[in-house]
Amino acid sequence: MMKHPRFLKNQVKLEIQSSLRAFPGITLLTLPWFLSEVRGHSKLYTDVSEYGIAYLLFSVPFFLVFTDYAIYWVHRLLHHPLVYKHIHKPHHKWLVPTPFASHAFHFVDGYLQSVPYHLFIFLFPLQRWVYLGLFVFVNCWSILIHDSDMITGHPLETIINGPAHHTLHHLYYTVNYGQYFTWADRWGGSYRQPASELDPMLAVKAAEAERREKEKLGKAS
Helix, strand or coil: CCCCCCCCCCHHHHHHHHHHHHHHHHHHHHHHHHHHHHCCCCCEECCHHHCHHHHHHHHHHHHHHHHHHHHHHHHHHHCCHHHHHHHHHHHHHCCCCCHHHHHCCCHHHHHHHHHHHHHHHHHCCEEHHHHHHHHHHHHHHHHHCCCCCCCCCCCCCCCECCHHHHHHHHHHCCCCCCCCECHHHHHHCCCCCCCHHHCCHHHHHHHHHHHHHHHHHHHHC
């Protein structure tokens, strides 16, 4: 993928630097949420018996659906022309992203997309260890979907917003805003189905073929 024509020079280094610049600002903006949480103002709970096993099991998909839909609209807002160029455009600098691009954005962008995760526990009960586990999961998921992979044809492709979907988002900007699922994009008219002919690696292969052809012509002359 690093041979893609639109892969930037020193891109991985630039992605890491962008992430490191964003973290302090995100931390400061997020601090009030964490302070409220540790001071007991959220609906986090410790004892599973307080709400029961059934609610514990329900709370995981509920959290994912709630945050997915909320982030969908936050993400769409970030693509509004009045907002995009100031806040979200730095993240779309990476047209062919690597996993290091997952947190390489303007700090306000990163904060706004994290708000639904914090808001959830002030609206609905969630077991605190489940919450921590979900926080680890959503960060790993964000890293996963930024690998520019275009593997298509898997059975959950029309349901799960995976790496192929997010690769198309970086390439075409106004499609596949969702985080985990495709349903919000379908309802919002922004869904684009991954297809093998849209694979960024095709551009790499074409560039390689063109280079080899030029080398042959050079030797022949």
